[in-house]
Amino acid sequence: MSTTPKTTSYLKRMPCTRTAEDDPYLVVLEVKDTKGEPAKHAVIDAWHANGTGGYYFFSWTLRGKMTTDASGRLELLTVRPGGYAGRASHIHIRIYPAESRRHRQMTSQMYMCDGNDPVHMSSDIANKWRRRPDGNMVTCWATGAPEDGKAYHGLPKLPEEDVDMVDAINRWNAKLQEQGVTKKIMSVGRHQVKITAY
Template identity: 30%
Template sequence: MTPSQSRRDFLATLAVSPFVTLGTGVFAPPVQAQAAAAGLIGANACILTPQVTEGPYYIDPHLVRQDITEGRPGVPMRLRLQVVTADCQPIEGARADVWHCDAAGNYSGFARQGSDQQISTKGETFLRGTQFSDATGIAEFATIYPGWYRGRTTHIHYKVFLEETNVLTGQIFFPDALSAYLFQSVAPYNERGGTRDTVNATDGIAQEAGDTAFAAIREQPDYYDAALVVGVSPEARPQEQGFGGMRPPGPPPGRLPERSGAAEPTVPGRNG
């Protein structure tokens, strides 16, 4: 079976299958298997991803890098975005920018961070970076599982640029059960004060984004694997910023750098 035939079969299966359930990116196993056969990293594929708000914390530090952690503590996570067209064809050379808060709920590069707005991270660039999609449409980042701050559920921001005037702005969401476990039981997430006040069902942006914005999560020995297929429309337009003058800098992203750590059992990359 050719990749094109697999993609056609996947589209046909998706059209008659139950869609995402429970707001966690969970698809029926046959749909997941068909997505994998079509060369896709998630079953939320081939559905154009809706634009959502950029939020107040986007900056472009011009950092083309796969590892965006800068030593920030947290549970290691490999984040993969696969950029495709509406008919499941991968898009090579798309620019993907990602940014998110750390385990304590702070973004880099801004004053008045955290739920108490008492921390300044001006001049810092942790948990921000750019990659370009490879021949399979995948842009890959090494990061940590994001934390939380008041008024929002756990999420990661991204922008996908095809060209100066074709930009998709989105957010990625995660299963509440996993977030709750990490925030209650695993350092450094459980070392902060306060109680998380917003979950997926009560976050307006998560509801607006819909089920296609939930990452597929797999536990690996040393990290969580978070994957999302991003369907880009030729009509997508930028909200605020353009391509930034950046172009693919050479070969596609490499493998996730090896990491090590020590902490609670059952958490990837950590020992009891």
């Protein structure tokens, strides 16, 4: 049985407007509550910087809302965000549960660390007065070997046995091509977020 989410999204004005400069990035997000139940049909509000760490303050570029499927999952196609002064690479998320009587709203960040090493979050100014949130790190993989032979952001290559992720990559690369984008997805990630259950 395939575990591919039925809900797929990409951030507004993305990826077409950003792929000339930035690399397409796909993340599969799963939202569960503290009892282990999926957060069905939760709305995820997401925003982040471009590949060089710049935000679009006067447009909706790299910002958008998505909804999880009945299993609490979604696929998000965007670009890999860059870090900037005092901040590690991250995506901001705000989760609005569909069942507000059962789940509490949550605001958080998902970190993308080179080599999947949380040490890159250590110097993040947001973590200066709190314990480093290693559980907020997205586990990432490179989708192939780059032309220069170096590992993409120090990431391991995605195992071919991960059929669901390979299918998702192929599906999204086809959508990119339909939109006239020649770049393909360079890295993928998986992450699970837990929200408080009442």
